[in-house]
Amino acid sequence: QVHLVESGGGVVQPGRSLRLSCVASGFTFSSYAMHWVRQAPGKGLEWVAIVSYDGTNKYYVDSVKGRFTISRDNSKNTLYLQMNSLRAEDTAVYYCAKPYYYDSSSYAFDHWGQGTLVTVSS
Amino acid sequence: DIQMTQSPSSLPASVGDSVTITCRASQTISTYLNWYQHELGKAPKLLIYAASNLRSGVPSRFRGSGSGADFTLTISSLQPEDFATYYCQQSFGTRPTFGQGTRLEI
Numbered sequence: 096q097v098h099l100v101e102s103g104g105g106v107v108q109p110g111r112s113l114r115l116s117c118v119a120s121g122f123t124f125s126s127y128a129m130h131w132v133r134q135a136p137g138k139g140l141e142w143v144a145i146v147s148y149d150g151t152n153k154y155y156v157d158s159v160k161g162r163f164t165i166s167r168d169n170s171k172n173t174l175y176l177q178m179n180s181l182r183a184e185d186t187a188v189y190y191c192a193k194p195y196y197y198d199s200s201s202y203a204f205d206h207w208g209q210g211t212l213v214t215v216s217s
Numbered sequence: 218d219i220q221m222t223q224s225p226s227s228l229p230a231s232v233g234d235s236v237t238i239t240c241r242a243s244q245t246i247s248t249y250l251n252w253y254q255h256e257l258g259k260a261p262k263l264l265i266y267a268a269s270n271l272r273s274g275v276p277s278r279f280r281g282s283g284s285g286a287d288f289t290l291t292i293s294s295l296q297p298e299d300f301a302t303y304y305c306q307q308s309f310g311t312r313p314t315f316g317q318g319t320r321l322e323i
Contacts, residue, residue, distance in 0.1 A: 130313075132261075139318040140253075140261065140304050145311075154312055157218075190260065197267050201308045203251035205272070207260035 097121040097206040099191050104211030107181055117174040117191030117208055125149075125169040128194060130204065131176050133187035143189070144176065158184075181215045188212050219243050219307050223316035230300075230321060235293040238319045240305035242286040249309040252281055252290045255318075256301045264303075265290065292321075 103115040117129070131143040144155045144165040153165050164177040174191050188210040195205035220243040230236050240250065248268035255261040263272050265281035268288055278293045292299055300323055305316040 139302075140255070140306075140315040142306075142313045142315065145313075156312065195263070195266065197270070201249045201267070203263050203266040203306070203308065204253070204261070205263050205266075207262075209260055 097193060099193060099206060099208035101189065101191055101208040101211040104189065104213045106214045106216060108217050109182060109215055111181055112177070112179045113181065113213060115176040115178065115189055115211060115213070117176075119172045119174065119191075119193070122193065124167075124172040129165075129167060129174045130192045130194065131165060131174075131189060132192050132204070132207075133189045134210075135184070135187040138187075141187075146174070178213070181213075183215050186213060186215045218312055219246060219310050219314055221305055221307055221314050221316040223303075223305055223319050225319060226317065227320045227322060229323070230295055231323065232295055232297055234295050235291065236295065236321065238290045238292075238303055238305075238321075240283075240288045240290070240316050242288075242307055242309075245285045246307045246309035248284050249307055250281075250283065250288045251306045251308065252279075253304045253306065254299075254301050255304060261304070295321075 098120045101117045128147050130145045146165045162180045166175045190210045191208045192204040193206040194202035196202045222241045250268045252265040253261040269281045280291045302318045302320045
């Protein structure tokens, strides 16, 4: 049974940093790219970042480029999101999400964590 | 990036009704389109993948269709547990994007 558990959220002042973690179980973590998706209060879902199965390729939504870094430790089955220079608009519930590949190049998010809340406020 | 536009943003309905939500991509995305249900405080749930494929365990009253740039999600015979927010999501590009959501409300 697939399980994704996020942690590391909390209240942080603007300009400060926070690192989120997502511990995965129930599947071969090292075989899958992994994603972070967020939802700001009263807003919709927004994809944030992806890291390839081996950690070599990473892509980000424009609004976090240069501030956030996605990474993974396959020996620990853990996904990370290092968030620097945080802004009020980064306030959101952050979910890690596992892809389900339905063909060679495309996917859907078939498993999600329960989310961790990040609040950026002075 | 590919922009996804859903309509309507909110949809009043009653138990037993049938409803349709539309999703339009800013460019053609073949059938690389997925639908999710999201209830407040819970993780999003995958309903439909590749535009029209029902995920295992999802009730058959959920149906997806479309290809290219225009897609629909139809829910027939609404049940109380269906009142939630629905999102489309494209996985055609390197960076996936979601629609803004449709809130299905009683």
